[in-house]
Amino acid sequence: MLEGVFMSFGAIAASYFTLAGGGGSSQYANAVLADNPLAFYQFDETSGTTMADSSGNGNDGIYSAGVTVGSYAITTGPGRSAGFSNDIGGTTDYRATVPYGSWMNTNELTVAFTCFLEPMGYFRLLASRYGEPGTDWSWFVYGASGTLRFHWRSSGGTNTNIDTGFTPVRGTKYYVAAYVNASESGIRVYDATGLVGQATGAGGTVNSSSRPLTLMNAATGNYTANGHLDDVVVLGSALSTARLDTLAGIALTPQPKWINRTAGVSARNGTTSHAVSFIPTSAGSLLVAVISTPAASSAVTAGWTKRVAAHGTYTECAVYTRSASAGDATIQLSVSISNVPLHYTVYEFPVGSSWHSSVSVMDDNVYPVLTGLPGSSPVTVFACVSDRRLLADTAGESVAWRYFWRTELSQETLYGGGTDGIFTGIGVIDEVYDTAVDVDAMDSHVETNGSGSPNRVVFAINVA
Structure with missing residues (x-):
């Protein structure tokens, strides 16, 4: 049996953020697409400023000036025809943005991605529909005081902040998923051993806002994170924790090239x-x-x-x-x-x-x-x-x-x-x-x- 296989589911600079992924389909991509996502960003690009949506819905994003595409991938898998990553500098001008669309406003939500993370002290956004000032925002997955967290706003104006208490280890690959349904919200963190951090909060309906989807910082260009992000998926439904366990297992299981x-x-x-x-x-x-x-x-x-x-x-x-x-x-x-x-x-x-x-x-x-x-x-x-x-x-x-x-x-x-x-x-x-x-x-x-x-x-x- 291969050593290091995911069993539990039955000179990089600190000054930049990397979006990474591989071209073509993969076992993980096929699994995610079966859940009918609103958007799925694999980061296959090797040139240009377009961040392609692989869901088939055409919800493409834009890389800001300064993004370098076509470097190392984080994940690979059977059927992938390429593997690339995009380096995004850790400044307020460097980020990926999906312009606002009405498809973003849903009652329920799941957002998930694979990542490597640099230490997070002050407020650092990983994926969000957030901006300042005011209450015109929906949700954000972030790090603060070293731990991974999820914060969302309900249609009734209630803010729910959920802290896993889990501190990522530099250089370790994680799968992070946040969700909201009528009865519960939560965030789950996995590594190659299984679930390593999780917390839940109140349920409800996600607040509709005019904010775009941004990766690495807010729509207003604040709170830039550092690390590596891969295979970002957004759904208009809340996946079950069992389904998230399954997706994490697929995303983190080594898929070597040898037979x-x-x-x-x-x-x-x-x-x-x-x-x-x-x-x-x-x-x-x-x-x-x-x-x-x-x-x-x-x-x-x-x-x-x-x-x-x-x-x-x-x-x-x-x-x-x-x-x-x-x-x-x-x-x-x-x-x-x-x-x-x-x-x-x-x-x-x-x-x-x-x-x-x-x-x-x-x-x-x-x-x-x-x-x-x-x-x-x-x-x-x-x-x-x-x-x-x-x-x-x-x-x-x-x-x-x-x-x-x-x-x-x-x-x-x-x-x-x-x-x-x-x-x-x-x-x-x-x-x-x-x-x-x-x-x-x-x-x-x-x-x-x-x-x-x-x-x-x-x-x-x-x-x-």
Whole structure:
């Protein structure tokens, strides 16, 4: 089973806000469209100032001057043909606005989106129909004093403010949904583990107003937020909490590009040989094996190509590929030192996939920059780190990937049997539309308790 799968549902600067999404349809988009939204903004744009409505209702929005479109996506999924994001500066002039339309005034409401959020001190709007002065406003989802909240005004003039009490963690992906029906209003916050924050308030009828729909700040250009926002949906009905649970599960479930994967540890066995079992789904698929070991070098049986290796005197992080054959079951590896452990992760990509490129660095705390990517078509990018674990080293080395990346592996085997141990970490971005990836500039990961001289590899796969 894939690690990190959503189970619980049965250098980014702090000065800008990113709207992100992917082109084409996705599992999440199909689910949302089944609920008949009034508007659905996936942020597919790579040029211009139009924020397209994917609901089919034609309720397009406008990006203000200063918006940069066509950078990294946050979410991907089966059937997506592209993945892009739009960077919006954290100033009063930079925002997305949907001009007022009578369709916005509904008795009930649901608004939902996926996001990464920067720390929120003072009043920061994420999605709203709000403006000052006066009472001509309807609702807003916002952050204040660090927590996520929902504030709405009823047709009778009552203001209901709901505070989840939940403080988002920087770099973590969340699904946020707010709703109003006749008997209840509420806001729910989810991460990859499930529901992490929620609160409810009184129900009623939402106040009709002349305010437009704005993302990142108010119609009057105040209260700009910082972070990343994706797949904003607005409905004229209140979805049930069970339905919101389902949508959150779909939105936050990893949907990787590979079709099969196995990972594990080949333990110390007193020899220099290791056997890794892996049964491909189909002949002709692309197999990619990431090997990490406290040995100076490794080799595999005939038929495999060693694409890249970062190795020091005593450690190696290497990547091998081959085309799968019917009945493939075992990779036989040999290493330069006996009785050491070996970490392995083997991926199977669909037939027609191919190796693109790689870069490596030895004994360095900085990831090398991977250049020469196509830009016009997507590649899947992996970043790998391996670190020697000595006799004096204790448990606890780890790597946590965040923002656009997903943690694929954070695995440690300590010193034992008279030989060194090894730590291995792998992160992945499923779709990259860019000509280069600078891992460290993206504020993409947090590493702990390293020795200070790990090996690093970054590589890209063309996925069919």
